[in-house]
Amino acid sequence: MKKILKKTKVGTGVWEYEIEAPLIAESNKPGQFIILRLHEKGERIPLTIADASVEKGTITIAAQSAGKTTTELNDKYGEEDYIHDLAGPLGNPSEIENYGNVVTIGGGVGIALIYPIAKALKEAGNHVTSIVGAQSAEKLFYEDKIGGVSDELIITTDDGSVGRKGFTSDAFEDVLNERTIHKSWAIGPVIMMKVCSEVASKYDTELIVSLNTIMVDGTGMCGGCRVEVGDKAKFACINGPEFKADRVDFDVLLQRNQTYVEEEKCALDRYLEEE
Amino acid sequence: MDIKEDQIPMREQDPGERRKNFKEVPLGYSKEEAIEEANRCLQCDPAPCITGCPVEINIPEFIRHIREEDFQGAIDTIKETNNLPAVTGRVCPQEEQCQEKCVMGRKWDPIAIGRLERFAAEWERDQGAETPKVEKSTEGKVAIVGSGPSGLTAASDLKKMGYEVTVFEQFHQPGGVLVYGIPEFRLPNDIVDGEVETLETMGVEVERNTVVGRLFTVDDLLEGNKVDEYDAVFLGTGAGLPWFLGLPGENLNGIYSANEFLTRVNLMKAFKFPEYDTPVKVGKRVATIGGGNVAMDSARTALRLGAEKSMIIYRRSEEQMPARDEEIEHAKQEGIEFHLLRNPKRFIGDDGQVKKVEVVKMELGEPDSSGRPRPIPIEGSEYEIPADDVIMAIGTSPHPLVPRTTSGLETNDRGTINADENGRTTKRGVWAGGDIVTGAATVIKAMGAGKTAAKDIDRWLANGKGWRSDLDEDREDE
Numbered sequence: 145m146k147k148i149l150k151k152t153k154v155g156t157g158v159w160e161y162e163i164e165a166p167l168i169a170e171s172n173k174p175g176q177f178i179i180l181r182l183h184e185k186g187e188r189i190p191l192t193i194a195d196a197s198v199e200k201g202t203i204t205i206a207a208q209s210a211g212k213t214t215t216e217l218n219d220k221y222g223e224e225d226y227i228h229d230l231a232g233p234l235g236n237p238s239e240i241e242n243y244g245n246v247v248t249i250g251g252g253v254g255i256a257l258i259y260p261i262a263k264a265l266k267e268a269g270n271h272v273t274s275i276v277g278a279q280s281a282e283k284l285f286y287e288d289k290i291g292g293v294s295d296e297l298i299i300t301t302d303d304g305s306v307g308r309k310g311f312t313s314d315a316f317e318d319v320l321n322e323r324t325i326h327k328s329w330a331i332g333p334v335i336m337m338k339v340c341s342e343v344a345s346k347y348d349t350e351l352i353v354s355l356n357t358i359m360v361d362g363t364g365m366c367g368g369c370r371v372e373v374g375d376k377a378k379f380a381c382i383n384g385p386e387f388k389a390d391r392v393d394f395d396v397l398l399q400r401n402q403t404y405v406e407e408e409k410c411a412l413d414r415y416l417e418e419e
Numbered sequence: 420m421d422i423k424e425d426q427i428p429m430r431e432q433d434p435g436e437r438r439k440n441f442k443e444v445p446l447g448y449s450k451e452e453a454i455e456e457a458n459r460c461l462q463c464d465p466a467p468c469i470t471g472c473p474v475e476i477n478i479p480e481f482i483r484h485i486r487e488e489d490f491q492g493a494i495d496t497i498k499e500t501n502n503l504p505a506v507t508g509r510v511c512p513q514e515e516q517c518q519e520k521c522v523m524g525r526k527w528d529p530i531a532i533g534r535l536e537r538f539a540a541e542w543e544r545d546q547g548a549e550t551p552k553v554e555k556s557t558e559g560k561v562a563i564v565g566s567g568p569s570g571l572t573a574a575s576d577l578k579k580m581g582y583e584v585t586v587f588e589q590f591h592q593p594g595g596v597l598v599y600g601i602p603e604f605r606l607p608n609d610i611v612d613g614e615v616e617t618l619e620t621m622g623v624e625v626e627r628n629t630v631v632g633r634l635f636t637v638d639d640l641l642e643g644n645k646v647d648e649y650d651a652v653f654l655g656t657g658a659g660l661p662w663f664l665g666l667p668g669e670n671l672n673g674i675y676s677a678n679e680f681l682t683r684v685n686l687m688k689a690f691k692f693p694e695y696d697t698p699v700k701v702g703k704r705v706a707t708i709g710g711g712n713v714a715m716d717s718a719r720t721a722l723r724l725g726a727e728k729s730m731i732i733y734r735r736s737e738e739q740m741p742a743r744d745e746e747i748e749h750a751k752q753e754g755i756e757f758h759l760l761r762n763p764k765r766f767i768g769d770d771g772q773v774k775k776v777e778v779v780k781m782e783l784g785e786p787d788s789s790g791r792p793r794p795i796p797i798e799g800s801e802y803e804i805p806a807d808d809v810i811m812a813i814g815t816s817p818h819p820l821v822p823r824t825t826s827g828l829e830t831n832d833r834g835t836i837n838a839d840e841n842g843r844t845t846k847r848g849v850w851a852g853g854d855i856v857t858g859a860a861t862v863i864k865a866m867g868a869g870k871t872a873a874k875d876i877d878r879w880l881a882n883g884k885g886w887r888s889d890l891d892e893d894r895e896d897e
């Protein structure tokens with residue numbers, strides 16, 4: 145059982161939770177995630193560790209209401225409530241070094257997930273350019289927080305309601321046109337990562353993406369999270385979740401994430417009906 | 420005295436009925452049936468059956484107790500060497516172990532040792548088994564990594580010896596393969612939950628959701644870094660890493676590892692979706708690749724989830740199938756189709772979803788390194804089998820996480836941890852046993868390894884922790 149100490153709404157449909165988990169806080173490194181199960185009948189779902197504080201003994205996660213589990217978490221769980229099961233840190237940490245000039249790109253809920261990486265890269269001495277994107281102004285969140293750990297912040301919205309109009313990938317291309325970038329990270333919807341990957345290939349620069357596959361155990365035991373990387377099957381939970389973008393087959397990822405759409409819809413509809 | 424040649428049959432759920440539910444298939448012996456079966460035993464001395472049991476249960480003695488209606492005596496005898504008789508009585512490959520050696524079996528049916536063992540365990544459960552008392556307390560703290568049969572056994576034995584014991588398990592529910600792999604209709608999870616509860620009442624700490632190697636390492640446990648310091652560590656992390664064949668189309672939707680499929684159903688209770696949140700998808704035709712217990716379990720599970728046709732595709736013939744005879748028999752009764760001497764070549768999909776398996780016919784050649792005839796593809800014999808789901812039950816190997824994150828722990832090329840006959844690894848203070856040492860094997864072997872290691876850990880702690888002592892003189896000093 146893990147206790148929620150603080151719950152904050154950070155964007156449309158996105159909440160942030162500070163959870164008491166001292167040992168995870170101590171072991172966590174940027175890029176890692178946890179798996180939680182809300183209750184006895186719950187599903188195990190992966191969520192990135194968006195922040196951690198060793199002093200407070202807490203980790204922070206951010207969840208976007210997507211289907212049944214995330215909606216139930218965001219609707220029903222608040223301060224002082226307990227999450228039945230929470231295991232982590234899982235996955236391999238991001239490779240943080242002083243590379244020189246780096247770009248970190250976050251789209252949608254990925255904005256929360258790129259934060260710990262941007263912060264660590266900044267602390268390692270990099271010149272960090274962060275690009276955060278959302279559909280519109282009210283869906284944007286965390287921009288100040290990311291701005292605080294970046295040398296430069298670029299905001300994009302699909303409708304131009306704040307920042308520049310367009311996608312994160314457009315802004316990424318502009319940055320690549322301007323100066324030499326030594327390494328970049330992109331986390332967000334699969335489509336965003338795919339397009340960013342195409343941009344990176346065009347400029348022959350290394351891009352790392354964090355793959356949000358379907359997972360069960362998160363420890364390498366089921367293979368449900370497998371993705372095609374460099375024409376080989378890799379398990380996102382233990383070989384990743386970060387991979388070099390140019391080696392990832394995003395179409396297979398998109399396809400595999402479709403496996404349970406009907407069931408996911410059924411579970412969400414049933415949940416919403418009951419409420 | 421008349422010799423009863425045939426085993427007393429065990430009542431079973433009717434195949435037509437059971438293929439629609441997840442309830443247990445064999446229903447167990449009644450008291451009368453158990454006594455009647457026990458009466459068939461010749462009470463041999465020496466008793467060859469004992470040598471067939473990896474933990475050397477005193478079989479004639481426990482059977483004699485059943486005969487004399489001293490069921491407490493029977494369970495006590497079994498529990499001297501076997502902590503989980505309710506489990507082994509159900510899932511041991513008895514026909515290749517104790518029962519294979521049974522004298523009666525030379526001419527007639529062997530004694531149904533497993534069924535009698537299950538009966539004794541069930542009797543104890545009905546009585547409301549008492550939690551074993553842990554009276555003394557011994558200096559020393561032991562950490563157990565993994566809560567499969569090897570870990571649970573080591574934990575229980577060490578606790579009874581008086582040590583402080585903590586079990587660390589990565590899943591939210593302890594039990595290892597017994598809870599996430601073996602289906603309800605063969606081994607209800609309740610039974611394992613009950614055993615874990617007993618352990619906890621005895622004072623063993625069971626830490627769930629704890630991934631050793633990520634949250635902390637084995638070195639941390641020995642050094643008291645981040646966590647309490649432990650004197651000794653037992654590794655029973657199993658062989659849970661699923662294999663795939665690397666064939667074209669293997670990442671199509673609808674293709675599962677048996678681990679994923681069974682975990683969704685058994686551990687996450689997907690058979691009760693949407694009451695439980697975890698889904699599993701089963702179409703009309705399901706093909707399971709493989710010929711072991713895991714394959715039988717997967718195919719039979721698919722049937723219970725509503726598949727109209729559930730098929731086994733295996734590259735050798737039935738004779739070479741590693742699954743227990745009883746499981747093959749049960750699968751057949753339930754209407755599983757066997758496509759033998761067939762090997763998949765690729766998976767064909769439509770819009771990302773698997774639709775067909777292309778197989779090639781095989782013939783048997785000379786024996787290979789496993790001693791079984793080598794299957795050889797017959798060129799040009801390829802054809803397609805329609806399938807909406809494919810379950811890969813072709814084997815697993817040990818997970819590299821713990822070995823990779825522990826300093827000085829040697830593994831061999833199969834990924835298993837090197838350990839001696841007492842379970843001692845190449846790292847001081849660390850023991851290992853079960854599938855992590857042997858590769859995928861059996862419940863009783865894993866239990867046996869847990870027992871042996873517990874004894875050796877006790878000896879080591881009692882002798883002042885000399886890794887190099889008269890007990891292990893052939894070891895290098897550190």
Ligand SMILES: Cc1cc2nc3c(=O)[nH]c(=O)nc-3n(C[C@H](O)[C@H](O)[C@H](O)COP(=O)(O)OP(=O)(O)OC[C@H]3O[C@@H](n4cnc5c(N)ncnc54)[C@H](O)[C@@H]3O)c2cc1C
Nearest residue numbers: 189190191192206207208210211212213214356357358408
């Ligand atoms: C390593 C990793 C880290 C993640 N970190 C976060 C995070 O920090 N915050 C966050 O909000 N989400 C994160 N995700 C995604 C999150 O796990 C899913 O949104 C969640 O499993 C959805 O569960 P659900 O029951 O609410 O929705 P479901 O009913 O399972 O799905 C609802 C919708 O979401 C889509 N979906 C399902 N699973 C995923 C998935 N794994 N990724 C993306 N879309 C999915 C489905 O296609 C469907 O349209 C992460 C995923 C991974 C693999």
Ligand SMILES: Cc1cc2nc3c(=O)[nH]c(=O)nc-3n(C[C@H](O)[C@H](O)[C@H](O)COP(=O)(O)OP(=O)(O)OC[C@H]3O[C@@H](n4cnc5c(N)ncnc54)[C@H](O)[C@@H]3O)c2cc1C
Nearest residue numbers: 565567568569589595596600631657853854860861862865
């Ligand atoms: C579907 C199936 C059917 C089977 N049927 C039979 C049968 O009929 N008869 C039979 O005798 N045998 C059968 N077996 C084999 C038998 O179950 C195994 O040999 C036995 O369970 C091995 O026990 P173990 O203790 O070594 O490991 P496991 O049972 O594999 O348990 C290992 C435990 O360690 C945990 N773990 C792993 N890594 C970590 C980590 N880093 N940190 C914390 N915890 C960790 C795992 O989550 C797991 O709970 C079957 C196996 C399967 C998969």
Ligand code: SF4
Nearest residue numbers: 472507511516517533
């Ligand atoms: S534990 Fe297994 S091998 Fe030993 S007597 Fe029981 S059923 Fe037979």
Ligand code: SF4
Nearest residue numbers: 460461463468521522
């Ligand atoms: S070998 Fe068979 S008949 Fe003899 S003691 Fe063992 S179980 Fe009884």
Ligand code: FES
Nearest residue numbers: 362364366367381
């Ligand atoms: S989530 Fe099961 S292997 Fe990755």
